[in-house]
Amino acid sequence: xxxxxxxxxxxxxxxxxxxxxxxxxxxxxxxxxxxxxxxxxxxxxxxxxxxxxxxxxxxxxxxxxxxxxxxxxxxxxxxxxxxxxxxxxxxxxxxxxxxxxxxxxxxxxxxxxxxxxxxxxxxxxxxxxxxxxxxxxxxxxxxxxxxxxxxxxxxxxxxxxxxxxxxxxxxxxxxxxxxxxxxxxxxxxxxxxxxxxxxxxxxxxxxxxxxxxxxxxxxxxxxxxxxxxxxxxxxxxxxxxxxxxxxxxxxxxxxxxxxxxxxxxxxxxxxxxxxxxxx
Amino acid sequence: xxxxxxxxxxxxxxxxxxxxxxxxxxxxxxxxxxxxxxxxxxxxxxxxxxxxxxxxxxxxxxxxxxxxxxxxxxxxxxxxxxxxxxxxxxxxxxxxxxxxxxxxxxxxxxxxxxxxxxxxxxxxxxxxxxxxxxxxxxxxxxxxxxxxxxxxxxxxxxxxxxxxxxxxxxxxxxxxxxxxxxxxxxxxxxxxxxxxxxxxxxxxxxxxxxxxxxxxxxxxxxxxxxxxxxxxxxxxxxxxxxxxxxxxxxxxxxxxxxxxxxxxxxxxxx
Ligand SMILES: Nc1ncnc2c1ncn2[C@@H]1O[C@H](COP(=O)(O)OP(=O)(O)OP(=O)(O)O)[C@@H](O)[C@H]1O
Ligand SMILES: [Mg+2]
Numbered sequence: 001x002x003x004x005x006x007x008x009x010x011x012x013x014x015x016x017x018x019x020x021x022x023x024x025x026x027x028x029x030x031x032x033x034x035x036x037x038x039x040x041x042x043x044x045x046x047x048x049x050x051x052x053x054x055x056x057x058x059x060x061x062x063x064x065x066x067x068x069x070x071x072x073x074x075x076x077x078x079x080x081x082x083x084x085x086x087x088x089x090x091x092x093x094x095x096x097x098x099x100x101x102x103x104x105x106x107x108x109x110x111x112x113x114x115x116x117x118x119x120x121x122x123x124x125x126x127x128x129x130x131x132x133x134x135x136x137x138x139x140x141x142x143x144x145x146x147x148x149x150x151x152x153x154x155x156x157x158x159x160x161x162x163x164x165x166x167x168x169x170x171x172x173x174x175x176x177x178x179x180x181x182x183x184x185x186x187x188x189x190x191x192x193x194x195x196x197x198x199x200x201x202x203x204x205x206x207x208x209x210x211x212x213x214x215x216x217x218x219x220x221x222x223x224x225x226x227x228x229x230x231x232x233x234x235x236x237x238x239x240x241x242x243x244x245x246x247x248x249x250x251x252x253x254x255x256x257x258x259x260x261x262x263x264x265x266x267x268x269x270x271x272x273x274x275x276x277x278x279x
Numbered sequence: 280x281x282x283x284x285x286x287x288x289x290x291x292x293x294x295x296x297x298x299x300x301x302x303x304x305x306x307x308x309x310x311x312x313x314x315x316x317x318x319x320x321x322x323x324x325x326x327x328x329x330x331x332x333x334x335x336x337x338x339x340x341x342x343x344x345x346x347x348x349x350x351x352x353x354x355x356x357x358x359x360x361x362x363x364x365x366x367x368x369x370x371x372x373x374x375x376x377x378x379x380x381x382x383x384x385x386x387x388x389x390x391x392x393x394x395x396x397x398x399x400x401x402x403x404x405x406x407x408x409x410x411x412x413x414x415x416x417x418x419x420x421x422x423x424x425x426x427x428x429x430x431x432x433x434x435x436x437x438x439x440x441x442x443x444x445x446x447x448x449x450x451x452x453x454x455x456x457x458x459x460x461x462x463x464x465x466x467x468x469x470x471x472x473x474x475x476x477x478x479x480x481x482x483x484x485x486x487x488x489x490x491x492x493x494x495x496x497x498x499x500x501x502x503x504x505x506x507x508x509x510x511x512x513x514x515x516x517x518x519x520x521x522x523x524x525x526x527x528x529x530x531x532x533x534x535x536x537x538x539x540x541x542x543x544x545x546x547x548x549x
Contacts, residue, residue, distance in 0.1 A: 006441060007394035020391030023382070024377070031379045100375030107339045108392035109364035269345045273292055276336065
């Protein structure tokens with residue numbers, strides 16, 4: 001009656017499945033295009049508010065570096081980028097838990113790495129796109145660009161940082177796996193800690209010494225440092241390579257760790273019967 | 280080799296934390312053993328809460344059994360979950376979809392997961408849906424705009440895109456109107472005929488079970504009470520001087536379990 005041409009199990013097949021997730025997330029995004037625009041607008045406003053902290057300080061007579069506006073803007077953008085990756089990954093799980101499709105996804109013959117890799121690829125692409133739009137909007141608003149900026153260098157750092165962020169995102173994604181009601185909100189806690197220690201709006205040296213230790217193990221610290229050097233000081237790619245290398249090394253720890261933790265959570269969920277919604 | 284083989288499979292659920300005094304442990308599936316031959320349609324009957332869906336979830340690798348072994352097409356599910364997933368698909372009572380996406384978007388997502396190019400197979404997928412009584416122009420409608428029955432048909436099509444050798448159908452016709460039920464039923468027969476698909480089916484519709492199943496297993500409170508062909512089961516409970524032909528499955532079920540098939544399962548809590 002009918003037959004199907006199925007790809008054999010293997011690399012091609014997994015790549016194909018990555019596409020399934022990217023396409024699915026893209027379709028979902030498209031369905032909420034209106035809301036996407038609303039949230040993008042909100043992000044621009046939010047970033048502007050933070051930029052005006054610097055402008056306000058200048059107006060109050062504090063002698064500050066004129067770069068300070070963009071120092072804060074870069075912090076806000078990076079914070080936003082990290083947040084998007086986190087939320088896209090954990091929301092993809094929350095969403096499937098609500099819809100009940102998680103059982104369908106989990107019983108498909110694909111590796112978890114492929115599943116999460118697909119979701120993460122979309123998250124990174126989507127995060128980059130949004131970050132660029134906001135950056136362009138902000139530069140237009142202030143009518144000034146970043147004269148020294150080395151964009152290639154900034155992308156190098158962002159790319160390397162994405163990998164570690166994905167690792168952290170995978171750890172955050174276990175929360176909605178265990179509780180669709182509360183798990184998603186709980187990912188904010190992880191983000192909050194990163195916000196505190198990574199020097200997003202202030203140099204890490206502003207922190208008490210015992211907290212600075214945490215900054216060392218946060219990939220966001222290196223990402224911010226690298227992107228600021230690239231955009232504000234025009235650091236060359238070769239000058240940025242050590243920072244990129246640290247980020248890649250961190251991802252070599254965080255991604256396997258994230259996958260491992262996710263695997264444990266999945267096994268627990270399958271033992272305790274948490275995946276079922278009804279029926 | 281059997282299509283499905285369960286040996287002493289058990290699963291309990293507990294509520295509350297392990298240190299809590301009034302924590303209840305519920306035996307949802309209790310030492311269940313049975314085999315389904317290749318190409319067989321095997322019916323699983325039981326009242327609400329008797330453990331049918333729990334059993335199917337374990338067969339689908341979605342739930343880990345507490346004890347016992349399960350083999351699908353000869354593959355031990357605990358050792359080769361990925362190879363098993365390649366062999367199966369499931370239709371659940373509640374058709375789960377990305378409700379905001381169209382039927383086509385949902386189906387092409389699923390197709391890709393099974394290594395099937397959705398674009399190149401669109402005609403074939405539309406053909407399956409047509410066989411189930413869903414016109415092609417519905418394909419691009421969003422799932423949330425579809426009736427429950429239509430959603431269920433899309434779910435059945437989804438399970439069949441990859442033509443799995445083993446199909447797990449958990450109440451596939453619940454909530455469908457009589458015409459749709461008939462369409463689904465004849466489709467199941469057709470699939471089985473053309474592809475020698477082995478099918479495990481649960482249903483509360485006795486007529487459907489009689490019509491489709493080669494053998495029937497009766498479950499009650501997590502335990503398998505009897506397994507056999509309709510005739511075997513009938514002979515087991517037939518009273519002296521009773522006419523065989525007047526004894527329907529509903530009554531057989533009642534005599535085997537002491538419950539009506541429509542009854543809410545007693546909680547078997549320890
Ligand atoms: N994930 C779970 N967590 C806790 N309890 C569960 C879970 N899944 C099933 N149960 C319990 O196990 C028992 C068997 O449920 P199951 O869904 O397998 O029954 P069923 O035979 O499919 O019933 P129905 O005919 O209503 O679909 C029920 O008491 C149910 O509440
Ligand atoms: Mg059920």
